Amino acid sequence: MVYPHTLRIINMPAVLLVHGGAWAIPEELAKASVDGVKSAACEGFSVLRRGGSALDAVEAAVRALEDNPDFNAGHGATLNIDGEVELDAIIMDGRTLACGAVSSVKNIANPVSLARAVMEKTSHVMLTGRGGNLFAESIGVGSVPSDSLVSDHERTEWSKMDNYDAEVLTDFNSKWAHDTVGAVAVDSAGNVACATSTGGIRNKMVGRVGDSPIVGCGGYADNSSGAVSCTGHGESILKVTLARLILSHIEQGKSVADASQLSLQHMSDRVHGAGGAVVVSPSGQWAATFTTKRMAWAAVEQDVLWFGLDPNERLKEKLSQ
Amino acid sequence: MLPVVVVHGGAGHVPKERSEKATMGVSSAARSGYLVLQGGGSSMDAVVAAVSQLENNPLFNAGCGSVLNVKGEVEMDALVMDGKTLCSGAVSAVRNIANPVELARMVMDKTSHACLTAEGASMFARSMGVPEVPHESLVTEYSRMRWRKNLEPGADPVACQMGKMGTVGAVAVDVEGNVACATSTGGMMNKMEGRVGDTPCIGSGGYADNHSGAVSTTGHGETIMKVTLARLILFYMEQGHSVEAASDMGLAYMKSRVDGLGGVVTVDPQGNWAARFSSLQMAWAAAQKDMLHYGLYVGEHWSQNIQEPHSPHHADI
Numbered sequence: 001m002v003y004p005h006t007l008r009i010i011n012m013p014a015v016l017l018v019h020g021g022a023w024a025i026p027e028e029l030a031k032a033s034v035d036g037v038k039s040a041a042c043e044g045f046s047v048l049r050r051g052g053s054a055l056d057a058v059e060a061a062v063r064a065l066e067d068n069p070d071f072n073a074g075h076g077a078t079l080n081i082d083g084e085v086e087l088d089a090i091i092m093d094g095r096t097l098a099c100g101a102v103s104s105v106k107n108i109a110n111p112v113s114l115a116r117a118v119m120e121k122t123s124h125v126m127l128t129g130r131g132g133n134l135f136a137e138s139i140g141v142g143s144v145p146s147d148s149l150v151s152d153h154e155r156t157e158w159s160k161m162d163n164y165d166a167e168v169l170t171d172f173n174s175k176w177a178h179d180t181v182g183a184v185a186v187d188s189a190g191n192v193a194c195a196t197s198t199g200g201i202r203n204k205m206v207g208r209v210g211d212s213p214i215v216g217c218g219g220y221a222d223n224s225s226g227a228v229s230c231t232g233h234g235e236s237i238l239k240v241t242l243a244r245l246i247l248s249h250i251e252q253g254k255s256v257a258d259a260s261q262l263s264l265q266h267m268s269d270r271v272h273g274a275g276g277a278v279v280v281s282p283s284g285q286w287a288a289t290f291t292t293k294r295m296a297w298a299a300v301e302q303d304v305l306w307f308g309l310d311p312n313e314r315l316k317e318k319l320s321q
Numbered sequence: 322m323l324p325v326v327v328v329h330g331g332a333g334h335v336p337k338e339r340s341e342k343a344t345m346g347v348s349s350a351a352r353s354g355y356l357v358l359q360g361g362g363s364s365m366d367a368v369v370a371a372v373s374q375l376e377n378n379p380l381f382n383a384g385c386g387s388v389l390n391v392k393g394e395v396e397m398d399a400l401v402m403d404g405k406t407l408c409s410g411a412v413s414a415v416r417n418i419a420n421p422v423e424l425a426r427m428v429m430d431k432t433s434h435a436c437l438t439a440e441g442a443s444m445f446a447r448s449m450g451v452p453e454v455p456h457e458s459l460v461t462e463y464s465r466m467r468w469r470k471n472l473e474p475g476a477d478p479v480a481c482q483m484g485k486m487g488t489v490g491a492v493a494v495d496v497e498g499n500v501a502c503a504t505s506t507g508g509m510m511n512k513m514e515g516r517v518g519d520t521p522c523i524g525s526g527g528y529a530d531n532h533s534g535a536v537s538t539t540g541h542g543e544t545i546m547k548v549t550l551a552r553l554i555l556f557y558m559e560q561g562h563s564v565e566a567a568s569d570m571g572l573a574y575m576k577s578r579v580d581g582l583g584g585v586v587t588v589d590p591q592g593n594w595a596a597r598f599s600s601l602q603m604a605w606a607a608a609q610k611d612m613l614h615y616g617l618y619v620g621e622h623w624s625q626n627i628q629e630p631h632s633p634h635h636a637d638i
Contacts, residue, residue, distance in 0.1 A: 097547035097579055103413070103517065104438045124509075124516045125543045128414045129439030131396075131515010207441010208434045209413065216524040216549035238435045239407035241524040241552050248556045271407055 013302055014048040014188050015284045016041055018061045020071050020296035021179025022231045022276030030309060032070040033296035038307050040064035042319070044183055045300035054185040054193035054227075055093050055116075062089075062112040062195040065181035069151045073181045074109055076151050077199025079158040082206055085149045087111040087199055088213040091119060094192035094221035094282075099125055101213035105132035107143040112197045114141055115213070126213060158202060180212055182219060182229025184280045192227035192282055194219035194243070201234065210234030216244035223282055225250045232267075232275020232292060239271045246279055256281050260289035267291070322592030322609065324358035324495050326351055328371045329596060330381050330604035331487025332539045332584030340617055342380050343604035345631050348615050350374045352627060354493060355608035364493035364535075365403050365426070368503035372399075372422040375489035376505055379461045383489045384420055386461050387507020389468040390514055395459045396439075397507050398521040399425040404500035404529035404590075411436040411521035417453045418446055422505045425521070427451070436521060464507075471511040488520055490527060490537030492588045500535035500590055502527035502551070509542060518542025524552035531590055533558045536568075540575075540583020540600060547579045554587060564589050568597040575599070 020037045044061025048054070066074025077085045089111035092099035100119025103126065108114050114136050118127050127135050136143065180198035196218040200210050211234040212218035218234075220243035221227035228243040242263060249259035256279045267273045268291050276290030278297060288297035288308065298307040305317045330347045354371035358364070376384025387395045399421035402409040410429025412421050413436065427449050428437050437445050447453070470476060488506035495501075504526040508518050519542040520526035526542075528551040529535035536551040550571055557567035564587045575581045576599050584598030586605060596605035596616070606615035613627045623634055 099547065101517075104441065122513060122516075123543065124513060124518075125546050126517040126522075127513065127515045128517050129441075129515050131414065131439070131513060134514055205432060205434060205437060205441060206444055207437045207439055209411075209436040209438050210434075214436075214522050214524070215546045216522075216552060220549070235433065235435045238409060238523050241528070241549065244524060244549050244552050252560075 012188055012190050013284050014186060015280050015286050015299065015301045016044040016048055016057050016061060016183065016185040017278040017280055017286050017288060017299040018044065018065065018183040018297065019229065019231055019276060019278045019288065020065060020181050022290040022292040022295035023179045024293040025296060025309065029070065034307060034309050036065065036068045036070050037296045037298040038305060041298035041300050041305065044185060048185060048187055054187040054191045055091070057185040057187065058183040058193045058195040059091060059112055059116055061183035062181060062197050063110050066110050066112060066197055071181050072179055072199045073197040074111060075149050076154065077149055078154060078202040079150065080204045080206055080208070083158060085146055085199060087197070088209060089115040089197040090213045090215065090218050091115045091195040092193060092215065092219055092221040094223040094227055097222060099215050101126040101215070102132040103128040103209040103213040104207055105136070107146055108136055108141065109144045112195050117141070125215070129207065180231040182231060182278065184227040184229050184278050186280050186282055186284055190223065190282050192221050192223055192280060194221040194227040194229045196229045211237035214238060216241045219243050220247055222247060226256060226279055226281040228277055228279045230275060230277045231295065233273045236267055236271045236273020237275055240267045242267060242275065242277065246277060250281065256285045257287040257289065260287050264289060264291045323498065324493065325588060325592045325594055325607065325609040326354035326358060326367050326371060326491060326493040327586040327588060327594045327596055327607040328354065328375065328491040328605065329537065329539055329584060329586045330375060330489050332582065332598045332600035332603040333487050334601045335604060335617060339380060341633050344615050344617050346375065346378045346380050347604045347606040348613055348631050350491070351606035351608045351613060354491060355627065358493060358495055362495070364495040364499050364501035365401065367493040367495065368491040368501045369401060369422055369426055371491040372489055372503040372505050373420045376420050376422060381489045382487055382507045383505040385459050386464060387459055388464050388510040389460065390516070391511045392514055393468055395456060395507060396514070397421045397505065398517060399505040400521045400523065400526045401425045401429060401503045402501065402523065402527055402529040404531040404535055407530060409435050409523050411523070412442040413438045413517040413521040414515050415439065415442040417443065417456060418451065419454045422503050424451060435523070439515065467510060488539040490539060490586065492535040492537050492586050494588050494590060494592050498531065498590045500529045500531055500588060502529040502535040502537045504537045519545035522546060524549040526551065528552050528555055530555060534564065534587060534589040536585055536587045538583060538585050539603065541581045544575055544579045544581025545583055548575045550575055550583065550585065554585060558589060564593045565595040565597065568595045572597060572599040
């Protein structure tokens with residue numbers, strides 16, 4: 001069987017798209033969120049511009065967001081019920097369908113890079129908990145002190161919460177939470193990739209794994225249809241395998257925008273879940289879609305930076321070469 | 322057509338001396354699932370009953386009889402999913418639990434989460450009063466022997482695994498037309514500590530949706546994940562393909578795209594069912610309309626009244 005990537009003409013326009021989480025982002029975090037996704041998108045795109053692969057680009061973009069304390073991944077992650085940081089991440093290569101993931105790893109500054117190491121240096125797809133940390137140690141990925149990952153803001157917010165259910169309600173309907181970050185890209189060879197990273201939901205139970213590290217839920221990438229990174233209420237995303245659902249609509253001939261809309265609408269109708277997704281097709285079509293109040297997103301296509309936060313907002317800036 | 326339950330005992334190559342016991346094991350698990358359904362139980366109750374029984378059977382790679390990781394330890398994964406609500410529960414890399422599938426169901430029923438992993442899953446089990454069992458009670462002589470063999474230089478645990486028994490699982494439809502799936506495993510022989518395979522990952526190890534059907538998968542976990550096999554088969558069914566055609570299409574795609582072998586049991590809400598595999602063998606059994614169906618080799622399909630005792634067909638006993 002011949003797959004489209006083997007036939008693709010090279011030197012297509014590269015595109016990179018990031019999100020910083022879909023939720024009711026409060027006004028006081030609005031600017032930091034938009035600035036953060038814009039700078040991460042530029043960082044990821046610079047990899048593509050230098051001729052790097054989609055996989056390298058999504059990893060670079062997500063690392064930038066993990067390193068930014070304004071987002072809930074890596075530095076800035078939320079705390080679980082015991083006041084600890086447990087991180088989940090996934091990365092997937094649309095050319096080979098190879099993927100790597102870590103769940104519930106502690107004290108890792110860049111879980112997305114550890115996920116990539118799982119993909120490239122083991123025969124497995126996913127490592128969890130202590131096993132994930134032992135692997136990190138074995139390949140020389142240093143662990144960082146928990147305190148270095150936790151922002152003062154998060155420590156204060158965590159101490160206010162006393163149960164998870166209250167948190168889910170306030171997070172996704174009103175205010176004060178951070179969420180997952182992610183990126184998708186298509187490179188000039190037409191290869192797609194996705195990456196997603198998160199600290200999960202504040203006050204989650206110890207060992208809670210959300211949608212982010214689950215293939216087909218937090219992300220999926222396939223050169224024959226496209227790449228998706230998801231965000232929102234993890235348990236709802238899992239129920240509908242959101243990333244895979246969006247791509248199945250694209251396989252059926254829908255546009256990236258329609259496929260995203262249909263799938264998020266289905267998630268809302270069927271399991272009353274809100275969320276968002278960034279999607280890119282192998283031909284460079286892209287969409288950033290959400291059913292939450294807001295989602296910070298940014299995209300770079302040729303020399304234009306697109307970004308937005310509120311529904312239907314689509315701003316543009318010309319990048320200097 | 323309703324109710325119906327279909328179980329599998331793993332795709333791979335079943336050694337001859339174990340083949341009769343394997344078909345007996347899956348037949349007996351299908352019987353217990355069917356009893357639950359006949360008694361008015363839900364499809365969820367039925368798949369959990371069937372899979373618990375396979376976990377308790379030391380012949381299968383789940384619960385007692387699980388394969389060992391590289392350190393000689395048992396770490397297990399399990400998933401359940403309810404097709405009516407799309408609610409699911411999973412545990413990954415959990416230790417010292419006799420029935421991970423029951424713990425996965427508790428994650429679904431008693432928490433607001435869908436998956437708990439490793440030590441967090443154990444803490445949850447303790448909080449639910451689930452007894453902790455000694456590690457030795459999950460380990461068989463057979464699994465220890467295979468672990469030792471795979472530590473030898475030049476051993477290939479993946480090839481060896483595909484030559485033996487895999488994951489267990491079940492799908493069912495109850496009289497109300499609700500579908501459910503359950504899957505449980507000890508994972509891959511000599512795996513790294515903390516390795517999570519396809520089994521607890523929704524869409525890969527299993528998926529259930531009243532609008533289309535339910536699937537439980539087995540085979541090479543890493544390739545099943547690459548194609549999200551369970552969800553893929555249900556996409557084909559949503560597009561109008563039969564349970565059998567959709568299962569074959571999913572398995573064929575996995576073979577051609579990522580060179581992976583496996584097996585599945587599939588039902589649709591009307592009670593049509595299929596047990597299909599691309600591996601050499603898969604022990605499977607189904608119970609419907611008071612008949613028990615089972616098989617092990619490609620093309621093999623035995624049927625008998627469910628009341629009759631299991632009749633041996635394989636030459637090893």
